[in-house]
Amino acid sequence: MNAREWLEQATKEMPEAVRQRVQAETFAHLEDAGVGEGEDVRAVLGEPKVMRRELGRLYVPEDHLRALVEHNSTDLYYIVTGCVGSFMFFGFSSEPSPAYDGLLRQGILIVSSLWLLALFLTHTWPPVRLRVFHKELSVVALQAYLWLSFVSSFLSGDFSPLWWAAFLIWWPLALCRQLWKGWHQDQRLRRTLALVGGAQL
Numbered sequence: 001m002n003a004r005e006w007l008e009q010a011t012k013e014m015p016e017a018v019r020q021r022v023q024a025e026t027f028a029h030l031e032d033a034g035v036g037e038g039e040d041v042r043a044v045l046g047e048p049k050v051m052r053r054e055l056g057r058l059y060v061p062e063d064h065l066r067a068l069v070e071h072n073s074t075d076l077y078y079i080v081t082g083c084v085g086s087f088m089f090f091g092f093s094s095e096p097s098p099a100y101d102g103l104l105r106q107g108i109l110i111v112s113s114l115w116l117l118a119l120f121l122t123h124t125w126p127p128v129r130l131r132v133f134h135k136e137l138s139v140v141a142l143q144a145y146l147w148l149s150f151v152s153s154f155l156s157g158d159f160s161p162l163w164w165a166a167f168l169i170w171w172p173l174a175l176c177r178q179l180w181k182g183w184h185q186d187q188r189l190r191r192t193l194a195l196v197g198g199a200q201l
Contacts, residue, residue: 014062
């Protein structure tokens with residue numbers, strides 16, 4: 001398998017800018033190793049499917065990027081953001097109870113502060129990255145509010161079965177996983193936009 005055949009398989013489904021960068025770096029590596037483009041390069045570069053898998057972890061595939069740019073409606077973002085704002089408003093304006101006032105209100109204050117801080121710190125990002133990140137962040141914030149509400153109800157004795165305790169422990173672990181996954185996806189999008197020149201996307 002020569003260099004161009006290897007590159008064709010290794011960079012399949014990647015944006016053109018990513019393909020060009022990988023090609024330039026691959027040819028430079030082959031030149032340093034003293035291997036010609038027409039020779040079998042697998043002994044130096046490894047199997048192309050391994051590189052394709054690594055590129056998939058680092059960059060967004062071309063079809064996915066196009067879908068984000070062309071079909072990433074802001075409707076869901078505004079809906080979820082409105083739900084978050086509603087939780088903030090009703091959380092502080094509702095009639096307080098001991099459990100509500102002691103846990104839920106403080107939790108809402110913390111989550112809301114972190115959410116608003118993240119919105120402020122990311123407001124200069126490219127539009128497509130901003131929409132995707134804010135939508136994910138707002139969904140996480142909304143789930144955090146719901147979790148706090150369940151915790152408050154559980155402590156008030158509204159949910160007595162013991163399995164509710166396990167559920168309330170599992171939920172924040174799932175939120176942490178979702179945050180980690182969202183951060184990883186954002187980093188892939190950031191690297192991809194940096195190569196394709198997506199500041200205005």
